[in-house]
Amino acid sequence: MENLWLADVLARPAPESVRFLSRADVVECLAGIDVVAAVKDALVSHHFGRTILPSEAYLSWTNRHGAYSRSIGMPGAVLENGTEGAYGMKIINASVSNPEFGLERAGGLGLCFDPRTARVTAVMEVGVLSAVRTAAVTAIAVEAAGYRATRSLAVVGCGTQARVHLALLLTRCPDLGRITLCDVRGPVAESLAAELAARHPGVSFSVAATPAEAMAGAETALFLTTVAEGYVQPEWVRPGSLLVNVSLGDLTDEVLTGASALFVDDVQLIVENPRRPLGRLVNEGRIAAKVREDRPSITATLGELLAGDIVAERPDTGYVVVNPFGLGILDVALFGAVLRRASGADIGQALELV
Ligand SMILES: NC(=O)c1ccc[n+]([C@@H]2O[C@H](COP(=O)([O-])OP(=O)(O)OC[C@H]3O[C@@H](n4cnc5c(N)ncnc54)[C@H](O)[C@@H]3O)[C@@H](O)[C@H]2O)c1
Incomplete structure (x- = not known):
């Protein structure tokens, strides 16, 4: 059947295209960007209210292998402040059975929006970014919490x-001399340790x-x-x-x-996310969202630490926890930086929409 009537709905608007950036294109652009500085700037902008961070959209299901699978939509904007602003959205999907089939667990797309027309101007692969x-x-948190001089690191999950x-941390923590890896899949930890040892002969893995x-x-x-339930014991x-x-x-919860x-x-x-342990504890009233004397509380945001509102101190006997939920605005800030570089150096390809 030929739907000839469709010919009548084809308007003749101005041509439009989006820039498509593959993973290789994104990595080429990222290589010329100070990503830690860009993320830090976005965290500070967020602290000073110069961002728009809507709630995430979350869709989850169980795939035909019985594995937890999900899609998260993360829109956000970092508003203009001398430099260019960035508007966009990250779609990040994952299925825990992907590695069994040779796929990375998580993958998705980053979209950049034109602030004036609201059109999508770029689509990029987002796994590495x-x-x-x-x-x-993490690097910013380690430094802001006073642990830049850390000498020994444990990495659980490889x-x-x-x-x-x-x-990244091996370039930012100059005193790191000892790194211990751990993974339920022993060979994965062994092969990462061997790879890193060959590249960093001065560090013990x-x-x-x-x-x-x-620990x-x-x-x-x-x-x-990728555990679904906490297991780390206070001792x-x-x-x-x-x-x-x-x-x-x-x-x-105890930790x-x-x-x-x-x-x-x-x-x-x-x-807003009681399905994650910290969100549940705050909603149950077991951790206060603001500092209180009578019960455990969230001490500060990374933005407060970076702005100098609060100075972190390394405890002698206690311990510090950083719980980075993951903010779409940080991805969107990087999408903007990547697109500026891609446009300047004509990286990627134009996909014609109309
Ligand atoms: N907070 C954030 O901003 C943020 C952003 C991105 C990813 N993440 C989270 O980071 C985690 C890791 O992501 P990834 O892409 O590296 O996943 P991945 O699947 O590539 O790696 C996870 C590793 O953990 C190992 N593992 C699973 N259970 C374990 C256990 N009990 N003990 C030791 N090792 C175990 C697996 O064998 C695997 O090697 C995920 O939970 C993901 O949701 C958080």
Whole structure:
């Protein structure tokens, strides 16, 4: 059947196209961007109210292998402040069964919007960029919490995030001399350790059989697993250490409520998401969203630390937790920086829409 009537609805508007950037294009652009500075600027802009951060859209299902699968829509804007603003949206999807089939667990697209027309101006692959922004937040948090001089690091969960986190932290923490890796899939930890040891001969890499063993020797521990339920026990936590809960899932309620300082990226997003442990604890009233004397509380946001409103101190006997929820505005800030570079150097390809 030929739908000839469709010919009548074809208007003749001005030509429009979007710039498409593959992963290789995005990496080429990122190589020329100070990503930590860009993410830090966006966190500070957020602190001063120069961002728009709507709630996330969250869709989850169980795929035909019985695996948890989800799609998260993260729109956001960093408003103009001397430099150009950035408007856009990240769509980041994941299925925990993907690695069994040779695929990265998470993948998605970044969209840039034109502030004037609201049109989508660019579409880019977002897997590496997303990991880079998450690692940048960790690097910023480690420094803002007073742990830049950390000498020993534990990494629990050795997938994509671990690879990018280690690449970045090894350039930013000059005193790092000992790194212990741990993964339920032992060979994954072994091969990452061997790869890194070849590239960083001055650093000692080892593999621990359990997270407790990895944490015992580390001033800073990063949790980068995909667990659905917390398992880290308070007695595993080394006094004075920093725990970065990137997965949002590894730390038990006891470890979250027992922290001497608890830093987050955004209080509102955490409160809106009771399916994550910290959000649930805040909604249950077991952790206060603002500092209180009578119960455990969120100490400060990273923006407050970066703006100097609060100065973090390394505890002698207690420990510090960072719980970075993950803010779409940070991705959107990087999308904007990537697009500016791609446009300047004519990287990527134009896809004609009309
Ligand atoms: N907070 C944020 O902003 C943010 C952003 C991106 C990703 N994440 C989270 O980071 C985590 C890691 O993401 P990824 O892309 O590296 O995933 P990935 O699947 O590539 O790697 C996860 C690794 O953890 C290991 N693992 C799973 N359970 C474990 C356990 N109990 N003990 C030790 N190791 C275990 C797996 O074997 C795998 O190697 C995910 O939970 C993801 O949702 C958080």
